[in-house]
Amino acid sequence: MEDSLGYWDALAALDWQVELGADEAILDLPVDRFDLPAPVPVTKPAPAPVTVSAPVTPATPEVDKVTIARQLAESAGSLETLRAAMEGFEHCDLKRGARNFVFSDGHPSARVMVVGEAPGRDEDQQGKPFVGRAGQLLDKMFAAIGLDRNVDGDGGLYITNMLPWRPPQNRDPKPEELAMMGPFTRRHIELAEPDVVVLMGNHACAGLLGRRGITRMRGNWEDVLGKPAMPMFHPAYLLRNPAAKREAWADLLAIKGRLR
Numbered sequence: 001m002e003d004s005l006g007y008w009d010a011l012a013a014l015d016w017q018v019e020l021g022a023d024e025a026i027l028d029l030p031v032d033r034f035d036l037p038a039p040v041p042v043t044k045p046a047p048a049p050v051t052v053s054a055p056v057t058p059a060t061p062e063v064d065k066v067t068i069a070r071q072l073a074e075s076a077g078s079l080e081t082l083r084a085a086m087e088g089f090e091h092c093d094l095k096r097g098a099r100n101f102v103f104s105d106g107h108p109s110a111r112v113m114v115v116g117e118a119p120g121r122d123e124d125q126q127g128k129p130f131v132g133r134a135g136q137l138l139d140k141m142f143a144a145i146g147l148d149r150n151v152d153g154d155g156g157l158y159i160t161n162m163l164p165w166r167p168p169q170n171r172d173p174k175p176e177e178l179a180m181m182g183p184f185t186r187r188h189i190e191l192a193e194p195d196v197v198v199l200m201g202n203h204a205c206a207g208l209l210g211r212r213g214i215t216r217m218r219g220n221w222e223d224v225l226g227k228p229a230m231p232m233f234h235p236a237y238l239l240r241n242p243a244a245k246r247e248a249w250a251d252l253l254a255i256k257g258r259l260r
């Protein structure tokens with residue numbers, strides 16, 4: 001192939017040869033196929049630009065997804081538009097395996113916003129966060145400090161998750177899933193404007209603080225988007241480790257104190 005051919009001309013010539021049935025390029029020198037450099041991902045070029053002569057290096061797919069999520073999240077001006085933007089987001093594979101999209105429950109006017117991990121089986125069936133066994137415990141925990149998701153305003157509780165779709169077999173969220181959906185959760189917090197954020201378990205801490213280690217982190221106030229945020233043991237963990245309810249109670253009292 002002549003060096004003077006531009007990228008698009010070269011690509012068209014190659015396409016034409018493939019169409020003719022060519023499936024092998026014979027070179028002057030043999031190729032050691034056991035010692036090839038790692039393949040570079042190739043993306044389909046955009047249709048019909050005629051003046052570009054050099055290939056544009058594509059961004060890596062993961063960076064792209066996070067960037068798209070961030071742009072969509074930032075352009076959402078209300079909880080309704082955020083919800084629609086998230087529901088229409090096609091880049092998270094979890095969406096294809098889930099029965100329902102789970103956005104939130106409770107009233108966004110609540111002073112306390114809980115951020116959990118991801119829907120489980122019951123949440124996936126009902127389209128609401130924290131409605132299974134862990135959710136029932138969560139309701140009891142917050143009722144003990146006078147908060148209820150069915151109440152609007154000061155005594156209310158607003159609940160969401162890092163991921164709006166159920167991971168298969170309830171597996172842990174992957175770091176790339178948390179990174180991809182994180183911009184939506186952050187925007188969710190900005191739009192709901194709670195006085196206090198509760199980070200339920202390690203995955204909420206990883207997604208919003210970039211750190212995990214809930215046993216050390218719980219009970220210590222953190223900052224999420226300028227709001228006080230309390231890391232707590234996840235209620236599913238408390239169901240398996242009832243002795244840890246003592247620490248959870250201390251954290252609930254700290255939240256109650258903060259609301260005064």
Ligand code: URA
Nearest residue numbers: 116117118119129130
């Ligand atoms: N666990 C979570 O973190 N969120 C839910 O919605 C249900 C269980």
